[in-house]
Every structure is written in structure tokens, then in C-alpha cells.
Amino acid sequence: EAEVAQSPRYKITEKSQAVAFWCDPISGHATLYWYRQILGQGPELLVQFQDESVVDDSQLPKDRFSAERLKGVDSTLKIQPAELGDSAMYLCASSLALGSYEQYFGPGTRLTVT
Amino acid sequence: GESVGLHLPTLSVQEGDNSIINCAYSNSASDYFIWYKQESGKGPQFIIDIRSNMDKRQGQRVTVLLNKTVKHLSLQIAATQPGDSAVYFCAEPRGYGQNFVFGPGTRLSVLP
Numbered sequence: 001e002a003e004v005a006q007s008p009r010y011k012i013t014e015k016s017q018a019v020a021f022w023c024d025p026i027s028g029h030a031t032l033y034w035y036r037q038i039l040g041q042g043p044e045l046l047v048q049f050q051d052e053s054v055v056d057d058s059q060l061p062k063d064r065f066s067a068e069r070l071k072g073v074d075s076t077l078k079i080q081p082a083e084l085g086d087s088a089m090y091l092c093a094s095s096l097a098l099g100s101y102e103q104y105f106g107p108g109t110r111l112t113v114t
Numbered sequence: 115g116e117s118v119g120l121h122l123p124t125l126s127v128q129e130g131d132n133s134i135i136n137c138a139y140s141n142s143a144s145d146y147f148i149w150y151k152q153e154s155g156k157g158p159q160f161i162i163d164i165r166s167n168m169d170k171r172q173g174q175r176v177t178v179l180l181n182k183t184v185k186h187l188s189l190q191i192a193a194t195q196p197g198d199s200a201v202y203f204c205a206e207p208r209g210y211g212q213n214f215v216f217g218p219g220t221r222l223s224v225l226p
Contacts, residue, residue: 004157033213042203042216043158056213091157101146101207103214105157 002026004106006092012112018080021109025074025094031055033103034067034077035091043091049075050098082113126223133194135220137187137204144206148214149178149189153200158216161189161202191222199224 005024035043051072069075150158
């Protein structure tokens, strides 16, 4: 069964350092999402792509976060500089198309900022 | 603002019993809801969905009930098994892009 791939699975970094996460969606899925999930809470959307275009980045802290999906396939989420409050699980999800509600989530990257 | 939330943060049930997980939503215009299951260390997994023109939808061992009058959703799991232990989230679409607002989640623990 096709799955959303994410790497790394775990990342520990010091505050003020840069960190990057990678996501490879299910093949053929045009829509890609990045979520942040703080421990004990539900996922919160950071950014949504349709192919290579950003559909919604209204909740992305743009002073330190950036996301790209240059060829409309895999995607990278970057944080620079990392802050202690960025410690969370970063989840990537994909769906077949913009109008498709069913999202498939990857295993996530657990980020710890020290 | 609009939000999706859950009544109980934790729920413990005996193996074999039925589980009921509740969710309250505040956006009366929402026309679609999803339940996700998230096991420890994994991403959320789609369980079942329901559209607002339905009151009930059944899957394999799971049933979702929608009460639009009081803006309430519930997820019923029949004959709860140890593998059902997880955090369960309800979610509703928001905006043009069909991204989702997730509730805070209910942790289900299945007791032997």
C-alpha cells in the first residue's frame, strides 16, 4: 500500500539552528499539507500546496518557517532559526486532489529544540 | 472563532465493550466531518466520514452519528479491542482548500 514518506523521523536541534524536514507524498497526489502537532493537541495546518503552488499558508509563521514544493512532488519544510516553542511533531499529508477530503498522513518528524 | 472540540480527553473501556467518543463543533455550516485514529508514534489514520445530509454512517465495527441540532458528533466502536487504543480526532474542512480543523482528541485506553 502506498504511503506518505517523511524524514527524518526524529530531530534534535539547538535553538537558533536551522532545521529541515522532507516529505514525499503518495504518487499522483496533487495536494500536500504540512501540519504541526503539539503534544496532547490536534494537528494544526501550516501550509497547503496544490501541485507546486501554495493554496493556504495563512498559519505559517513566515518570519522563520518556509515551505516549498518546487516540482509539485516532494516538499521541504524549513525552520530558521528554531525556537524552543517549535518542539512538536511535524506531519505531512497528501490527498488526490484539491476537492478530495481524504488525507493520508505520514509518520511525522518529532522535533525537539533544546 | 469556529472550532471543533471534544467533551472528554480520556476514555477507558473494557475489552469487548462498546466505546463512544464525542465531539462538539461550532460551525453550523460545516457539511462534512471526519474521524481519525492516531496511534502512538504514527500519523493520523482516516477511520470514517459523514456528510451533513446524513445522521448516521456505519463502517466496520465503527458508527458515526451526527446530530446537527446540537452540533454534536459521536464515534461508536463496537466490541473494542486492544488495537483500538489510540487518540481519536474529529475534523471538519475549513475554507476553499479543504484543509481541516482538528479537535484536541480523546485518548481511548482499552483495559484487559
